[in-house]
Amino acid sequence: MSKTVKIAIMGAMLEEVEPFLAPDEREPLLAFFKKHNDVRYGGNLYHEAKYKGVDIVLAYSKIGKVNAALTASTMIEKFGAQMLLFTGVAGGVNPEFKIGDLVAATQLCQHDLDITAFGHPHGYVPEGAVFVKPDAKLLRIAKAVADEKGIDLKKGIIATGDQFIADEAKKSWIKATFDADAIEMEGAAVAVVCDALDVPFFVMRSISDSADMDATFDFDAFLKHSSQRSSSFVMGMLDKIVDDLAQ
Ligand code: ADE
Numbered sequence: 001m002s003k004t005v006k007i008a009i010m011g012a013m014l015e016e017v018e019p020f021l022a023p024d025e026r027e028p029l030l031a032f033f034k035k036h037n038d039v040r041y042g043g044n045l046y047h048e049a050k051y052k053g054v055d056i057v058l059a060y061s062k063i064g065k066v067n068a069a070l071t072a073s074t075m076i077e078k079f080g081a082q083m084l085l086f087t088g089v090a091g092g093v094n095p096e097f098k099i100g101d102l103v104a105a106t107q108l109c110q111h112d113l114d115i116t117a118f119g120h121p122h123g124y125v126p127e128g129a130v131f132v133k134p135d136a137k138l139l140r141i142a143k144a145v146a147d148e149k150g151i152d153l154k155k156g157i158i159a160t161g162d163q164f165i166a167d168e169a170k171k172s173w174i175k176a177t178f179d180a181d182a183i184e185m186e187g188a189a190v191a192v193v194c195d196a197l198d199v200p201f202f203v204m205r206s207i208s209d210s211a212d213m214d215a216t217f218d219f220d221a222f223l224k225h226s227s228q229r230s231s232s233f234v235m236g237m238l239d240k241i242v243d244d245l246a247q
Contacts, residue, residue, distance in 0.1 A: 005054065005055075005082045005083055005241075005245060006054075006055040006056070006057065006079070006080050006081050006082050006083075007054060007055070007056050007057075007081065007082070007083045007084075007085065007238065007241065008056075008057050008058075008059075008072075008075035008076070008079070008081035008083065008084040008085065009056060009057070009058045009084075009085050009087065009234065009238070010058075010059060010060070010061065010068075010071060010072065010075060010084060010085070010086050010087070010190065011060045011061070011086070011087050011088045011227070011231075012060060012061050012062065012063050012064075012067070012068060012088055012184075012185065012186045013060055013062075013063060013088070013223075013227075014060050015223050015224055015227050016060060016087055016088040016089065016227045016230070016231070017058060017059070017060045017087070017231070018224075018227065019227065019228050019231040019232065020033065020058055020231060020235075021047075021058075033047075033049040033050070033051050033056060033058075034049060034050045034051075035047055035048075035049045036048055036049065036050060039079075041074060041078060042070055042074060043062075044059050044060070044061060044062070044070075044071055044074070045059060046058070046059045046074070046075070046079060047059065048079065051238065051242065052242045052246075053242075054241075054242050054245060056238075057075050057079040057081055059071055059074075059075065061186065063185055063186070064162050064185055064186065064189075065110070065160060065161075065162055065185065065186060065188070065189035066162075066189070067186075068185075068186035068187075068189040068190050069189040069190070069192070069193050072084060072189070072190045072193040072194060073193050073197070076193070076194070076197050076199050077197075081199065082199060082200075083135075083138075083199060083200050083201070083241070084190065084194055084199055084200075084201040084202070085138075085201070085202050085204070085234050085237060085238065086186070086187060086190050086201065086202065086203040086204065087204050087205075087227075087230045087231045087233075087234040088184065088186070088204075088205055088206075088227065088230055089184070089205060089206055089207070089208035089219070089222070089223055089226040089227055089230065090103060090158065090182040090183060090184040090187075090205035090206070090207060090208065091164075091165055091171075091182060091183040091184065091207070091208065091209050091210060091211030091215055091219075092181075092182055092207040092209070092210045092211065093159070093171055093174065093175045093180050093181055093182055093183055093210075093211060094154075094156055094181040094182065096154075097154060097156075097181065097182065097207050097210075098207065099207050099208065099209065099210075099218065099222050099226065100206060100207060100222070100225065100226055100229055101152075101154050101206065101207045102146075102151060102152075102153050102154060102204065102205075102206050102229060102230065102233050103153075103154045103155065103156055103158070103181065103182050103204070103205045103206070103207065104134075104139060104142045104153055104154070104155050104156075104202070104203070104204055105134055105155075105156070105157070105158040105182075105187055105191075105202075105203035105204075105205070106133065106134070106139070106155045106156060106157060107131040107132065107133050107157045107158070108131065108132050108133075108134070108157070108158045108159075108160060108187045108188040108190075108191040108203060109123045109130050109131050109132075109157065109158075109159050109160070109178050109180070109188055110123050110159075110160050110161060110188045110189075110192075111123060111159040111160065111161040111174045111177065111178055111180070111183070112161035112162055112163060113125060122177050122178070123177075123178065128192070130178075131157070132188065132191035132192055132195045133191075134191065134200075134201055134202050134203060135200035135201060135202060137200065138200055138201070138202035138237070138241075139155075139202065141202075141237055141240050141241060141244075142202065142204070142233075142237055144240060145233065145236040145237050145240055146233075148236075149236060151233065153233075154181070155181075156180075156181025156182055157178060157179055157180050157181050157182075158180065158181070158182050158183070158184060158187045158188070158203060158205065159174050159178045159180035159182070159183050159184075159188070160183075160184055160185060160186060160187045160188035160189060161174075161183070161185065162185060163185070164185070164215070164216070164219075165183050165211040165215065166209075166211065166212065166213060166214075166215035166216050167211075167212070167213070168212055168213070170211075171183070171211040171212065182205055182207065183211050184205055187203040187205070190203065191203065202237070204230050204233055204234050204237075205230060206226035206227065206229040206230035206233075207226060208222045208223055208226040208227075209222065
């Protein structure tokens with residue numbers, strides 16, 4: 001990794017990046033980030049900061065694939081991010097995943113992308129791929145962080161779509177069609193952008209609900225707690241990445 005790497009930290013909702021932000025706007029971004037600039041662009045607020053000498057850009061995109069694609073592209077093209085770490089929550093599809101569990105995406109797909117009418121598989125468009133993979137080195141760093149902290153890090157396929165899933169039938173369809181382990185609304189959009197622009201990326205999600213009939217209730221109840229778990233894991237990864245850069 002180059003010594004000059006600029007790292008993007010991204011979530012979809014304010015709650016997902018809030019653990020990185022000071023409650024009082026006059027304070028720097030938590031004790032560990034030194035904030036040096038706030039930029040409003042395209043309807044979002046980007047915080048430029050420094051962490052142990054490394055440049056950071058932090059933002060939440062707002063919910064959904066289009067917003068996520070705009071923010072990921074902006075972080076890369078306007079702010080010069082050379083690596084992107086996504087943090088947030090997801091609905092669990094794999095029955096072994098419990099609320100609060102940490103899931104690192106091994107592949108991401110768009111469950112609502114459908115030109116099957118033309119004989120293509122679900123999630124596929126010509127010149128694209130159904131699944132996009134995060135950076136292998138960042139996945140290894142995640143495993144190392146989990147091992148060091150004694151965290152039972154889950155891995156799995158994340159299916160993304162512009163729908164909050166709170167329905168057993170839809171959830172089963174997504175599981176059957178993509179072998180998905182978790183569902184959310186931004187990851188694959190970020191993956192497509194980073195893959196196209198050749199930027200290593202990683203998607204971390206903590207389970208907030210089980211995408212079933214209780215999902216809206218659970219989501220509201222666990223959004224904050226699960227966001228905290230995900231962001232604290234990503235912070236651990238950031239430490240390791242920064243240490244690697246220093247060597
Ligand atoms: N993010 C968290 N839970 C979700 C769900 N059930 N559906 C879509 N996105 C989610």
